[in-house]
Amino acid sequence: MDFHKFLYTISDALATADLMALKFLSLEHIPLRKQEGIRDPEALFLALEEKGMMEESNLSFLKELLFRINRIDLLTGKLCSSRAEMERELQIPGRAKVSPFRYLLFQLAENITTDELKSLKFLLMKELPKCRLDNEITMINVFIEMEKKGLLAEDNLEALKTICEKIDKSLLKKIEEYELDQREEMYIPEGHGGQPGFPERAAPVGRLFSSFSPTQADNTYKMTSRPRGICLILNNHNFERARSEVPKLKTIKDRNGTEADAVALRRVFSKLHFEIEEYRDLTAEQIRDTVHRYRAMDHHDKDCFVCCILSHGDKGIVFGTDGQEASIQELTTSFTGLNCPSLAGKPKVFFIQACQGDTFQKGVPIETDSAELDSSVEVDARFQLECIPDEADFLLGMATMKDFVSYRSTTQGTWYIQSLCNHLEESCPRGEDILSILTAVNLEVSKKNDRLNQGKQMPQPSFTLRKKLIFPIN
Template sequence: MELPRQRLLVVSEELDEAELAALKFLSLEHVPMRRLEAIQKAQDFFEALQEKGMIEAGSLAFLKELLYRLGRIDLLEAQLGSSREEMERELQIPGRAKVSAYRYLLFQLSEDITEDELKSFKFLLGKELPKCRLNPKTTMLDVFIEMEKKGILGEDNLSMLKSLCAEINIILLKRIEEYELNLFGEEEMCIPEEQRGSTRGPEAHARWLASSVAPDSPGSWNESSQLEAYKMTSRPRGVCLILNNHNFAKAREAVPEPKNMKDRNGTDVDAAALRRVFSKLHFTIAEYRDLTAEEIRKIVNIYRCEDHKDKDCFVCCILSHGKKGIVYGVDGQEVPIQELTTSFTGQNCHSLAGKPKVFFVQACQGDACQKGVTIETDSGEQDSSVETDARFQLDCIPAEADFLLGMATLQDYVSYRSPRQGTWYIQALCQHLEYSCPRGEDILTILTAVNQEVSRKSCKPNAEKQMPQPSFTLRKKLIFAVN
């Protein structure tokens, strides 16, 4: 039987440069690196696979797996006559997968790493890798290959990569730990890396590959839990309203000056993260910058009056200065959080009745603590006394059902913001949403993980801490479905 060369030609013409680089990376266990480095066209890549017997007459299994790993289901179905479901079943059989679990892990990590995170990897590896290999065009896959060449990364040598991920993005570290747990098991995980068994059976590889390519579908919790989930199938899911206050010059110019409010440097990093994550979750993004208190009220009223009948959810993210129970407009005037949330009760917004209304508020809720060198607080004041009204959190959301309010910090306390990396809370929230939503985890489980991560951080030199707090009147599981 002759190879379907016409089909291979069509597939090769559909692959772009980045996809070809990914296919070459995933094939490194089967084709020598020196041979792959010389390849610039997909047709040449396919010829290299044929030379190594990875593509043969009547057997395109490896190419099917590569396209599946790459996410090109369209080519898999149209040109190779296979489907996502067929591949999921096939790859769960021990020994069928030809892409190693280790290499697929690295590929997945590269897909999740942002441009800023890639720059951080290059910076931290500046003394380990040649500078000429860390130029602006170097991709994360290129970085992994250079780390392998230097002997600081390998299937049994993940220590440095884990250390880097711990510094740059804790979610990436958790991905690696999840991979290790599936391959080694809990008992062997307690053994130092260099003393663990050097080989894992095909069953262990198949188990991790299956879990990584076929995660629990969003909503699958319903099958094992008696608790119903909110409907989350509309496209778009709803509006994600982002109120992003950065420039507080108007507040500083006021006579008398209401508060000593600095500009909120770093807030745009938060806004970008929220846009990215909620776009992936199929929300329509509506962002407004530098609003006065009155403008905040007007914008909220616009979306209160909007018809949400074809939407399943409403999300509002508020990034500003604040104090207990309020957020500030850029003019230094106060807006009670309860006023904003109450705007979307069933009585005030009929089309959202019975649907989840989610609010994330990044703002201080009390006095500012002593700051570290590069850390700022989102408090608008410096000297006011600490209040102790423990009823604050519940008072901020309406008594009726279907509300969730995620606060960056507990009552009376500050929240912290890095001018370069954004706030502790919003960054952790976005990372955990991005990691956990595709796995079908509900929002309260995700917010608990956010609490854990933020609570572990500290603001030097006095080791001040921050603890977020969610309040909710949800009646069902809230799962942000990705599909």
């Protein structure tokens, strides 16, 4: 295909927001004055061609741009590249042509919420003209205006840091990580080659491959695959068979309200780019077979595995709808490195909604503003904590502590799963790690109150994670 016709097929697939992002990332190569006349991607490509940044025999910059704005569909479909290939390529010193400073600003712009942007504009009202801060102005536009006014530069991030500290500390953390990377690049380790203090310019390795906080840095699990992995939901509601076949369970109730939990889990983990697989009303044998089937799958191109089990249980087990027992330890151990090699070194996350006993946890009389659920609150049966493998990279999120009940509204779902989903939805866009999120869940659930029994509930996570686990939304 003719080179310019080829570029046209790519430009035809780019949206207005994509063009704005591409222009912003190209500012070191095409100055703002010249960009003002660029109204479509074809014009941008021609300008880059004139600058020698794009030619038929070398499309590396175009690949980098599409990778940076997360248009992996065009990268793979039109340029025969991939996310993994670009991650490897951009670790080579000198290959990245988008400056780390420019990409930092783009990341911040991509991850600021509408309310945070309004707050940022308000804090800049004395510094920038009001016409540059109206509702239609994007974060990228604000950054450009700040650069024009001398409020923002590669070596001048103080004003931006002050604002980010006020509106969202996760944005400030991202800037501080960038500054740390830049300081580290000022030194070359022995044996690196080249002259000390003058490293070849390169994008900071490990912090540029996702849209925000999740990175390939040593202290954070990689979370860049699409989909991230499978979110397996085992949702048991109807226990009629258990009541009829197992004498000791003749009074066990159907788990009314569990569908509200399943809906919340599907919504949240879909937003987090997981592939949702849900199974309902499984017997114990079906639970084991389903888990073993997912254990046997090839997860090499995935970064994580999540399993959510919503059922009745007893110490160390969950009940199938037939009243038979499935060992929690057997289910989690299925995904150790030996049993599931393609998930070795990757996080395996289990969220278990079930009680760990039949004891009601009493509240200590303190002044609180805790909200009360409606009167139709039930307890799930019993469950025990010692179910997490000794091997690394596991997280087990328990609805309640050992020996105690957990609560489920027959209309609104369980205290634990509803709180978990709400906090994931609120905190993941800010780049918070899962343990911080689960701590917030602990606080929220601990404030709730069962009016009938004056009962309380305290969730309990258990983990062998070696790194921070952060779920990006981009």
